[in-house]
Amino acid sequence: MHKVSLTTQITIGMLVGAIAGMLFGKNVSGVTVVGDIFLRLIQMAVVLLIFGAVIEALGSLNPRDLGRLGAKTGLWFLMTTLLAALVGLGTGLLFKPGLSVHLDQLRKTPVHLNTPTNISQTILNFFPTNIFDALAKGNVIQVIIFAILFGLVLSQANKDGKFSQVLTLVKQTNQLTVKLVMLIMKAAPLGIAALIAGVVADNGSQVFLPLLTFLLIYGLATAVFLIALFCVISWVAKVPLIGLVHGFTQMIMVAFTTTSSAVALPVEMSDAQSKLGVSKPISQLVLPLGMALNSNGLAMYLSLVCVMLTQLYGIRVTPIALVQIVLLSVLSCLGTVVVPGGGLVALTIIVPTLGLPLSSIALFAGIDWFSGMFRTVTNVVGDTTTAIALAAGEDELDRAVYHSDKVSVKH
Template sequence: MKMHRVGLTTQITIGMVGGIVFGLLFGPLATTVKILGDIFLRLIQMAVILLIFGAVIEALGTLNPQDLGKLGAKTGLWFLMTTLLAATIGLGSGLLFKPGLAVHLDQLQPVGATAKATSSLNETILNFFPTNIFASLASGNVIQVIVFAILFGTVLSRANQRGQFSGLLTLVSQLNQLTVKLVMLVMKLAPISIAALMAGIVAANGSQVLLPLFQFLGIYGLATALFLVGLLTFVSWYAKVPIVGLVRGLSQIIIVAFTTTSSAVALPVEMRDAQAKLGVSKSVSQLVLPLGMALNSNGLAMYVALVCVMLTQLYHIQLTGVGLIQIVLLAVLSCLGTVVVPGGGLVALTIIVPTLGLPISSVALFAGIDWFSGMFRTVANVVGDTTTAIAVAADEHALSRDAYKSPATAPKS
């Protein structure tokens, strides 16, 4: 088989496995190649804010004002349902398997950095709204950029009913196309870059770093698998699409999410495959997927709920019904303003753990495996976003089911 015939998904998988083997064989020496992976992540991330900004404006700007409210309400409802489901599965997994009983308190050490004081609810909500959109773009504040883009796109949709601003809409659309082409160009570097990234991570941590928390990772992986199976089965039935085609269309999205642990890096692949392989219309995918990246972090909700239950077990704290509800609500709220780059899970924990009255030093327990738990988090995040887009597209009669036909049965062009 010639190399150019091997798909990108297969190349990335080979790169991931090769990177792990390289890291184990060469140890500290392998950390020197990690810079190649870091450069790759930066090249992807440099265009993400622009991609989100333009995609949301174009998606809203091309919608009929009457359809805008209905589509937004459906998207928000799906986000809420999937996030609550994920948080509940995380909570239930912690209560069932009791991972906190397998960890000793003397393993907890300070993370070496003090956590910022927890923001009040008013401050958290206020920080969603930008005072200067250029400052928000420059700092990469995803939530603030999305808020501005939603308002701008809504105004553009209302003002352009007679085509007065079609030139501006065309300009935004062309900018989006070029941005996607730029990201896809960078994605050609993915196999070797991800190999370097995995080699560096494995070499820096070593295989033994996972042993004390192997049970936690196993439980979290099982919970993620349960969530994905349930979600894919339901969406397959709801949207009336074959589950085999659904899994096939999601395969490259999952691989990229799993190996990079970044929803931001996976977003361009999501937007491309949602349209090309999963039949979602451009108008739906460009609205739902960027919003989902910032507002629908199913994997984080599950992770936070499981971690909170584990910590209460570790400190022998008995959870009441009110405490269980509090954990679920905190897990859901933590999805608002989620950091969409690797390491976002620890940031969320430094905010939520003190809120529950638990020592901030507890976060250290998860610092060493954050990259590995981030693999499961990101997969749950992107699959939740993409299946929401499929469900919304099915509701809006904007789903092409021909995309789910296998290559052997699909009509030739």
Template sequence: MRGKIQLTTQIIIGMVIGVILGAVFGTKIAGVKIIGDIFLRLIQMAVIPLVFCTVIAAIGKLPIKRLGRLGVKTAAWFMGTTFIAALVGLVLGWWFKPGVGIDLKLNPELVEKLTGHPVATSDMILGFFPTNIFDALAKGNTIQVIIFALCFGVVLSKANSQQKYQGLVNGLEKLNQLLVDLIQLVLRLAPLGIGALIASVTAENGLTVLIPLFKFLALFGVGTLLFLAVLFGMIMIRAHMSLRTVMYGFANILIIAMTTTSSAASLPVEMHDAEKRLGIKKEISELVLPLGMALNSNGLAMYLALSCVTMTQFYGLSLSFIMMFKIVMLAIVACLGTVAVPGGGLGALTIIVPTLGLPLESIALLAGIDWFAGIFRTVLNVVGDTTITIMIAADEKQLKQVGLPVKN
């Protein structure tokens, strides 16, 4: 009986075949790009409703009392660490320029849109708030959709205090799961779609497209290690844990995160080890960790910011301060309610890239190495969630000392 080839392996094979075909046949096969474009559109069609349902359900199912002081504290930690992670990704990309070396062509109209008309900061901030949610949904304006979903979620949480709207919450969660299943179904086409996009890009630019990919992964790896060091340092100082205790507490979490590249798959292990190995009481871990999986993604934020900067370098665009600010803000809001399963980073990119005015095909190169990037993303996501849970537990006096296992 033949063993089933995992999707990750299929994507890598598709990317390799695409590179070979593009290098050998050149512009003769540039037309295969349409296959990749169809794949990207299929993913993009489900992302906005998925974000909409996930955020409302995540907030709406929480008791309103828990959205008080503890909720504000949790949200502050989420926003703070996500902002820093996005900023690290932005700085790494801006300083080391992993996207330099590829000269992709950008539509002149898009160049004018990105560089020709600076937008006032006040106008950009005002643009975060919708006047019509249906218009925001139709146009795929992610920031406005998330703002509405957050507000609606708070109202739903308050209205559901007597479980009168539990059916709506359950319905949103079921719809959310169906949308996740839809995206997972579309992702089965990833080997073909990504292979076609890579073949087209290679046909136009040659094998030089591979160099920035290695630079990108190396930078992301360095950023991950630096951020992990900061997170572990915070735990050791605030929770008074030794490095040995921290490493013991996170050992299983790190292994599961690296092997599954899924925050959702890592959550059961996080919740178990948060209590048994790290000493976090249930009333804190059961609130913060599931909410963190849906609304807090340090690794994804760093990845998205680094990816966006890299893509602008693909097209030789210079980054203004406003553009940098927009990238960081988009990286933060795109982490709210994104898919916590393998391939979720690809879906998040389809949110940000069009919002920045860049072509969707910009995703093709980075999509080819998404599994490798997914390891770094997931590790930072789950460690970030658990770190915040520890910090809140320590602040709320809900952290107990847990001894290390004694060797016989």
């Protein structure tokens, strides 16, 4: 018997919830408590998940890899993720997907963004005074800052294997936390059905129109980002643009159809070496690390969603709020990439942190699989272009594979 995937189950749950909301109206509004419980259960584990994943990713690295090459990798990851978040923000502000439909019930709900009064206060709030307080309050930015520092220290201290037990404990805790999140995600179809039923009961079927607009704008933003990235890497690595795009064709198809960075990783590593000329040591360091820590597509998705939600709720966004949306979009990616339903999990971090209603996440759950197509392609291309740039800088890039006669025979 063919097993129905979680994505299909969530889609069915969204349809059932939508139909129930339209048929029974206000009579089903009470079921939203089931969806609220589901969202709280995800929130319960997600801060611990990010905390452990960042420590494990950095703590597992060889200290030699954390030197010059590690710093360059981290810088490229940061630049591409920041660019992706800015593209998401820019397309959201330009096309205003949240204004395409007026959802009266949403606009009646008074919502205010949680934003500091100035830039210096914003920067100061990144740094924790007490890590346990940051964990208890779910302050994701402070937790990530601590986890990065702790992971770097663990990597250095464990070069002789003296702290291998600590690293093992972190890895095992992460494995259990991922299993916990996966267990909670099994309830996603029911939780999403309950939330959607409540939203449709309050607003009617018009709630789905902005989601189609969102997908179109997200697809456009993805195309803009990829074109920009290919042009930059062609110039930085001094390789022909046509040969570069050709080398990415297969991994883009795999990423788009599977919506999984983990599934695409073997193809990504093989093509990076055979079709894009990246040396094996560079690809083995950058690509697995990128899958765990770098998520251009998710950063773009989160910033676009946040802008759309501010428009749906009729919130006026200040420049400081825009900065906060971009930074949160970049930092919320850490540690959530490896989790099934990573986009949904990441939204449970950033939406309440900004002060937006948690129930609004349900709007995007039903189209998460379609969003995941664009997210995965952007993630895979972002990781591999970073590997190409680093290989070029380290003189470990075979540019001969970019010539048309060689490209055509390599599969």
